[in-house]
Amino acid sequence: MSKTVPVTLNVNGVEHHLEVEPRLLLVHALRDNLGLTGTHVGCDTSNCGACTIHMDGRAVKSCTVLAVQADGVALTTIEGLASENELHPLQEAFWNDHGLQCGYCTPGMIMAAAGLLAENPNPTEDEVRHGLEGNLCRCTGYHNIVKAVLDAAKAKGAAVGAPASGQPGVTA
Amino acid sequence: MSIGDAGSEITRRAAEASNGAPAPSNHVGRAMRRKEDPRLITGKASYVDDINLTGQLWAAWVRSPEAHAKIVSIDTSAAKATQGVRAVYTHEDLDMEAGLPMAWAPPGVDVNTPDHWVLAKDAVKHVGDPVALVVGDDRYGVVDAAEAVMVEYDPLPVVTDPEKALEDGSPLVHEQFGTNKVCDWSLGGGDLEAGFAEADVIIERRVVNHRIAGGAIEPRGVLAEYRGDRLTVWSSTQVPHFLRLFLSILLGVTEERVRVIAPEVGGGFGSKLNIYAEEIGCAWASRKLGRPVKWIETRSEGLMVTHHGRDQIDYVKVGAKRDGTLTAWHSKIIADIGAYQLLLTPLIPPLSGFVMCGVYKTPAVVTDVTSVHTNKFPTDAIRGAGRPEATHMIEVVMDQLAHELGMDPLELRRKNFIPPFSAGHETPIGVVYDSGNYEAALAKLLEHIDPAQVRQEAEQLREQGIYRGIGFSTYTEICGNAPSRAVGPGGFGLQGGGWESATVRVHATGSVTLYTGTSPHGQGHETGFAQIVADRLGIDPSQVEVIHGDTHTGPFGLDTYGSRSLAVGGEAAALAAGKVAAKAKAIVAHQLEAAAEDIELRDGKFSVRGSPDKGLTLAEVAGAAYVTMDMPEGMEPGLDEQSFYDPENFVFPFGAHACVVDVDPETGKVKVVRWVAVDDCGPAINPMLIDGQVHGGIVHGIGQALYERVHYDDAGQLVTGTFVDYALATAAELPSFETDRTETPSPVNSLAVKGVGEAGTIAATPAVTNAVIDALRPLGVEFINMPLTPMRVWEAIQEAKGGVPA
Numbered sequence: 018m019s020k021t022v023p024v025t026l027n028v029n030g031v032e033h034h035l036e037v038e039p040r041l042l043l044v045h046a047l048r049d050n051l052g053l054t055g056t057h058v059g060c061d062t063s064n065c066g067a068c069t070i071h072m073d074g075r076a077v078k079s080c081t082v083l084a085v086q087a088d089g090v091a092l093t094t095i096e097g098l099a100s101e102n103e104l105h106p107l108q109e110a111f112w113n114d115h116g117l118q119c120g121y122c123t124p125g126m127i128m129a130a131a132g133l134l135a136e137n138p139n140p141t142e143d144e145v146r147h148g149l150e151g152n153l154c155r156c157t158g159y160h161n162i163v164k165a166v167l168d169a170a171k172a173k174g175a176a177v178g179a180p181a182s183g184q185p186g187v188t189a
Numbered sequence: 190m191s192i193g194d195a196g197s198e199i200t201r202r203a204a205e206a207s208n209g210a211p212a213p214s215n216h217v218g219r220a221m222r223r224k225e226d227p228r229l230i231t232g233k234a235s236y237v238d239d240i241n242l243t244g245q246l247w248a249a250w251v252r253s254p255e256a257h258a259k260i261v262s263i264d265t266s267a268a269k270a271t272q273g274v275r276a277v278y279t280h281e282d283l284d285m286e287a288g289l290p291m292a293w294a295p296p297g298v299d300v301n302t303p304d305h306w307v308l309a310k311d312a313v314k315h316v317g318d319p320v321a322l323v324v325g326d327d328r329y330g331v332v333d334a335a336e337a338v339m340v341e342y343d344p345l346p347v348v349t350d351p352e353k354a355l356e357d358g359s360p361l362v363h364e365q366f367g368t369n370k371v372c373d374w375s376l377g378g379g380d381l382e383a384g385f386a387e388a389d390v391i392i393e394r395r396v397v398n399h400r401i402a403g404g405a406i407e408p409r410g411v412l413a414e415y416r417g418d419r420l421t422v423w424s425s426t427q428v429p430h431f432l433r434l435f436l437s438i439l440l441g442v443t444e445e446r447v448r449v450i451a452p453e454v455g456g457g458f459g460s461k462l463n464i465y466a467e468e469i470g471c472a473w474a475s476r477k478l479g480r481p482v483k484w485i486e487t488r489s490e491g492l493m494v495t496h497h498g499r500d501q502i503d504y505v506k507v508g509a510k511r512d513g514t515l516t517a518w519h520s521k522i523i524a525d526i527g528a529y530q531l532l533l534t535p536l537i538p539p540l541s542g543f544v545m546c547g548v549y550k551t552p553a554v555v556t557d558v559t560s561v562h563t564n565k566f567p568t569d570a571i572r573g574a575g576r577p578e579a580t581h582m583i584e585v586v587m588d589q590l591a592h593e594l595g596m597d598p599l600e601l602r603r604k605n606f607i608p609p610f611s612a613g614h615e616t617p618i619g620v621v622y623d624s625g626n627y628e629a630a631l632a633k634l635l636e637h638i639d640p641a642q643v644r645q646e647a648e649q650l651r652e653q654g655i656y657r658g659i660g661f662s663t664y665t666e667i668c669g670n671a672p673s674r675a676v677g678p679g680g681f682g683l684q685g686g687g688w689e690s691a692t693v694r695v696h697a698t699g700s701v702t703l704y705t706g707t708s709p710h711g712q713g714h715e716t717g718f719a720q721i722v723a724d725r726l727g728i729d730p731s732q733v734e735v736i737h738g739d740t741h742t743g744p745f746g747l748d749t750y751g752s753r754s755l756a757v758g759g760e761a762a763a764l765a766a767g768k769v770a771a772k773a774k775a776i777v778a779h780q781l782e783a784a785a786e787d788i789e790l791r792d793g794k795f796s797v798r799g800s801p802d803k804g805l806t807l808a809e810v811a812g813a814a815y816v817t818m819d820m821p822e823g824m825e826p827g828l829d830e831q832s833f834y835d836p837e838n839f840v841f842p843f844g845a846h847a848c849v850v851d852v853d854p855e856t857g858k859v860k861v862v863r864w865v866a867v868d869d870c871g872p873a874i875n876p877m878l879i880d881g882q883v884h885g886g887i888v889h890g891i892g893q894a895l896y897e898r899v900h901y902d903d904a905g906q907l908v909t910g911t912f913v914d915y916a917l918a919t920a921a922e923l924p925s926f927e928t929d930r931t932e933t934p935s936p937v938n939s940l941a942v943k944g945v946g947e948a949g950t951i952a953a954t955p956a957v958t959n960a961v962i963d964a965l966r967p968l969g970v971e972f973i974n975m976p977l978t979p980m981r982v983w984e985a986i987q988e989a990k991g992g993v994p995a
Contacts, residue, residue, distance in 0.1 A: 055232015119711025121455025
């Protein structure tokens with residue numbers, strides 16, 4: 018192991034002080050150092066999007082970011098998207114619409130969709146499809162994922178894109 | 190509190206629990222949202238890499254960069270000297286007498302099967318062949334150390350083309366056999382020669398079904414812990430029971446001391462239906478080092494050393510009368526199975542032969558399969574396994590024949606459809622289909638899409654330079670693996686059949702645990718199986734917990750692949766629940782002083798027929814069976830039953846799909862613009878799950894037809910080694926799908942169901958191919974092989990124009 022450097026990760030509203038190798042990927046810091054295993058790894062080339070989280074409210078592939086680059090940035094993972102007792106409208110819609118099967122791409126897909134809806138709260142089907150093209154799913158053929166995102170967007174009173182726990186630095 | 194008081198307390202709590210609205214008894218058939226989902230949508234599920242053990246080490250593999258070479262030397266000294274490295278192993282260190290198992294080969298023929306070691310011995314046979322195993326403290330550190338292992342190779346000649354591999358003088362993948370041929374195998378029936386003699390028209394096509402990957406988004410992974418004298422292995426596998434069996438044999442640890450857990454598994458599609466070197470190697474290393482050992486596959490490893498599928502060259506010859514009546518069908522399959530044989534490798538190409546009659550009453554059908562070794566990773570079962578290949582050649586060649594005869598492709602199909610049947614249809618090759626109504630599926634499809642209208646649109650679009658085409662596929666397939674009488678020693682000749690197990694355990698307060706021997710990885714068993722059991726016991730599916738994928742909980746099982754789970758495992762669950770219901774009825778009959786045969790399950794209560802008010806809930810029966818013992822004299826306590834179900838026959842789902850594509854002739858780019866699917870898998874257990882399986886299956890097929898190809902160059906280098914090059918379809922390339930069903934009951938099982946996990950994939954590739962050819966016919970293109978990439982489509986257009994493509 019090469020020498021380590023200090024980094025502060027603000028994840029889901031909680032600050033963590035870590036000593037990490039400079040080469041440590043953010044996704045591994047979240048998973049292996051902080052135990053936030055809801056964020057997944059499905060490729061080595063940033064194609065699959067299973068590792069998608071939010072950095073300052075924007076959807077980002079956390080396998081393409083070094084942990085040290087996330088120092089001081091407000092991070093939201095799937096674990097922080099909803100409050101303790103309530104699902105985020107996207108989680109609810111994925112459940113209602115059978116928008117997942119094996120579930121492995123799902124956290125990344127939901128975080129990407131939340132990022133999409135934050136930028137475009139009323140997307141067309143085509144906009145959803147292109148908005149999610151950075152996230153791969155092998156199970157669903159995307160049909161029900163697209164339906165779920167459209168349904169979540171339509172859901173009445175849904176503050177879609179804003180984490181229910183309202184972490185600092187995360188904007189809708 | 191006395192024992193009796195405890196009994197009354199449990200009975201009271203159970204009565205309270207059932208005091209709400211009576212549980213409806215018709216959960217089967219409903220689109221119930223999944224019990225699995227809450228943990229999956231909140232990031233709380235545990236896949237293999239989410240599990241970490243105290244003292245855990247990491248493994249990394251040194252893999253061959255050569256496709257075929259002698260290993261001259263391996264220098265592990267630098268790697269061993271790396272900080273944090275605990276061990277570096279090569280073949281000589283492994284004290285195992287055997288390597289990776291090949292367990293199922295086509296019976297009755299000689300099969301050349303090479304040794305397949307966990308770490309290569311003396312030579313490497315494909316890119317990625319593992320030569321050393323590095324174990325150390327740190328996830329990143331072991332990868333550094335693996336790069337420090339110095340291997341000297343002496344390259345040998347490489348063969349990657351299966352037809353060239355069969356020629357005299359070809360480089361040999363395994364010298365000891367003197368040939369690259371693995372085996373020849375045939376299945377046929379009817380008089381082929383007479384059929385061709387009788388034909389007015391004979392056409393021949395060379396159909397290529399290229400190599401593809403499973404592409405599960407969760408890579409493979411394994412965590413092995415040998416502690417005391419017991420081995421526990423967590424693996425991202427479809428086959429925990431098979432894995433336990435083979436780990437036990439290979440490592441010499443008796444089965445009761447080996448526990449395999451398939452935790453949350455992120456997709457499989459056949460690719461996790463195997464016993465892999467990494468599973469055996471990590472388990473072995475854990476025992477050697479006395480520490481847990483974890484390995485998580487990278488995607489570039491996954492595309493290289495997780496088994497591939499398909500890779501056939503099919504020579505198809507078909508005879509027909511002028512009126513379209515099929516008279517003979519001969520298929521010669523050359524299957525490129527790669528360098529070694531995994532669990533089912535040599536059996537997969539022959540599976541095509543079992544469905545080569547398709548949905549047609551062709552009187553003579555013969556399939557000859559020749560399997561060949563090349564310097565590639567082995568093939569094995571990928572979603573459909575043999576049936577997509579069969580359906581592709583049948584349905585593409587049917588369209589070719591229709592064109593040759595000047596007939597409408599659907600008219601040609603109708604002309605040859607096997608008429609509707611409900612209790613068995615024997616094909617000339619001896620396979621007995623269970624039930625089918627192919628005309629009805631096609632008729633339903635045409636309620637949703639009007640080919641004439643699509644062709645009208647096509648004419649208008651051509652004025653804008655867009656070429657629109659429509660393609661169809663009418664398919665049947667064989668699943669529900671597998672009836673012992675059909676495939677076992679008394680039938681086809683395999684070692685055994687494919688029964689499945691289930692245990693239904695009613696707890697003292699009336700909730701239920703179902704243990705299934707199947708091992709799902711996204712299909713939704715926890716919901717669908719709960720619906721089945723709930724209906725048989727008069728409870729709500731929320732009260733049924735489905736446990737799977739752990740060899741230390743339920744009975745021995747045969748896992749999940751080949752669309753078998755519902756038709757075999759679901760039926761086992763239904764039968765076990767039926768045994769519980771029968772015992773419950775006997776208990777209730779005793780308490781109500783009625784005859785057991787007069788007890789019925791109605792509105793969540795076991796009651797005397799005609800007196801629904803007086804009855805007992807399952808919870809009350811459980812209280813009697815576990816606590817108060819208010820049961821017939823001599824009856825054993827408990828409410829816990831097991832069933833092992835061995836089906837009488839396979840099941841044969843079927844359907845009709847239509848695909849509409851737009852092709853840009855300037856770029857060769859194909860876009861699927863519409864898809865209509867009518868599938869028949871018998872009565873639905875949960876129609877929402879069926880639609881989900883169909884959607885995903887279709888896209889696996891569209892992916893193969895348009896985008897995906899595992900491609901090796903002539904030197905045996907894997908060209909498509911990442912998701913940059915191996916292109917899974919994204920949402921942006923696809924339309925939404927229109928799905929519908931017909932429901933033809935299967936006579937094989939009491940649920941009357943058939944599998945649906947692979948149907949979409951089986952149906953899809955010919956529908957796409959036929960649509961693209963239909964679109965391009967005005968440009969003179971008559972035939973084209975997958976993958977229909979822009980380059981290949983553009984080249985086909987240029988060739989048809991008489992130009993020479995670059």
